[in-house]
Amino acid sequence: MKRNEINRMKLEFDATSQNEAFARMAVSVFAASLDPTLEEISDLRVVVSEAVTNAVVHAYKNRGGKIGITAILYSDRSMKLKIHDKGCGIADPERCLEPLYTTDPTGERGGMGFPIMQAMSHAFRLKTAVGVGTTVYIEFRFQGA
Amino acid sequence: MKETVKTELQGRTLTVTIIGEIDHHSARKLREEIDSALFYHRPKTLRLLLSQVSFMDSSGLGLILGRLTRMKELGGDMVLVSPTKEIDKILTLAAIDKTIPTERSVRKEDTE
Ligand SMILES: Nc1ncnc2c1ncn2[C@@H]1O[C@H](COP(=O)(O)OP(=O)(O)OP(=O)(O)O)[C@@H](O)[C@H]1O
Ligand SMILES: [Mg+2]
Numbered sequence: 614m615k616r617n618e619i620n621r622m623k624l625e626f627d628a629t630s631q632n633e634a635f636a637r638m639a640v641s642v643f644a645a646s647l648d649p650t651l652e653e654i655s656d657l658r659v660v661v662s663e664a665v666t667n668a669v670v671h672a673y674k675n676r677g678g679k680i681g682i683t684a685i686l687y688s689d690r691s692m693k694l695k696i697h698d699k700g701c702g703i704a705d706p707e708r709c710l711e712p713l714y715t716t717d718p719t720g721e722r723g724g725m726g727f728p729i730m731q732a733m734s735h736a737f738r739l740k741t742a743v744g745v746g747t748t749v750y751i752e753f754r755f756q757g758a
Numbered sequence: 759m760k761e762t763v764k765t766e767l768q769g770r771t772l773t774v775t776i777i778g779e780i781d782h783h784s785a786r787k788l789r790e791e792i793d794s795a796l797f798y799h800r801p802k803t804l805r806l807l808l809s810q811v812s813f814m815d816s817s818g819l820g821l822i823l824g825r826l827t828r829m830k831e832l833g834g835d836m837v838l839v840s841p842t843k844e845i846d847k848i849l850t851l852a853a854i855d856k857t858i859p860t861e862r863s864v865r866k867e868d869t870e
Contacts, residue, residue, distance in 0.1 A: 630783035637813075655844045662815040666782045712852075720827060721789070721820040725852045729816055732851050 616687040656733040664696040672700020697748035703741040772801035780818035809840035
């Protein structure tokens with residue numbers, strides 16, 4: 614099925630923990646015109662929160678930086694998301710995608726962020742380079758309404 | 759949004775109710791409040807009531823697993839109570855409900 618772009622937005626914001634809630638709210642409000650179900654909105658919020666939190670915590674080590682989000686809505690009720698940082702990058706991306714893998718030393722992280730992002734979206738791709746940054750590409754296809 | 763924690767001790771069971779969103783931003787304060795109640799009361803069982811949590815991501819899983827570690831240090835155990843549908847989905851995805859007993863039916867005394 615041919616799909617046309619119907620709306621697009623770009624956000625750039627500081628990598629602070631306060632902005633995690635801002636980012637997931639902003640993206641879910643932007644997606645509302647595709648009429649997702651409550652469950653789909655909930656999944657979208659979780660996925661955005663995971664990617665943004667990883668940028669705040671891992672990419673920038675809680676020392677701040679910039680996070681960018683691009684979101685595109687399509688006529689077939691799908692949505693593309695790109696969430697990127699210019700932080701430390703990931704040396705071993707394959708390993709990082711594994712459930713329960715975390716580099717967090719505090720014992721307060723379970724290594725479930727990437728598995729959750731993959732389970733709750735329809736397509737997921739990770740692009741990363743050490744010293745350059747990390748981008749996650751995520752796609753949703755809303756069924757509901 | 760203001761996250762809050764309510765605690766109630768009954769015998770050696772401490773029920774902790776989390777109200778609001780659990781993400782990386784709110785987790786630190788929630789953790790500090792729950793841990794200070796744990797070290798003050800030293801309960802045998804921690805019941806974490808999740809029915810009033812409006813959002814949770816993997817930082818919430820970390821918060822839960824971290825409290826399980828504390829309870830083990832205290833020689834006690836932990837139960838998750840009444841997760842919302844959204845939170846239950848994440849608990850199941852992470853197979854937390856296999857590690858920590860999860861009560862899915864709402865108990866009357868918890869909702870009062
Ligand atoms: N944007 C990023 N920049 C640098 N490293 C990252 C980034 N995102 C993830 N990582 C690395 O990948 C690992 C796995 O990420 P994932 O989100 O799955 O788990 P976590 O963040 O450690 O724990 P959780 O998400 O369950 O709280 C992280 O521990 C970190 O080492
Ligand atoms: Mg994470």
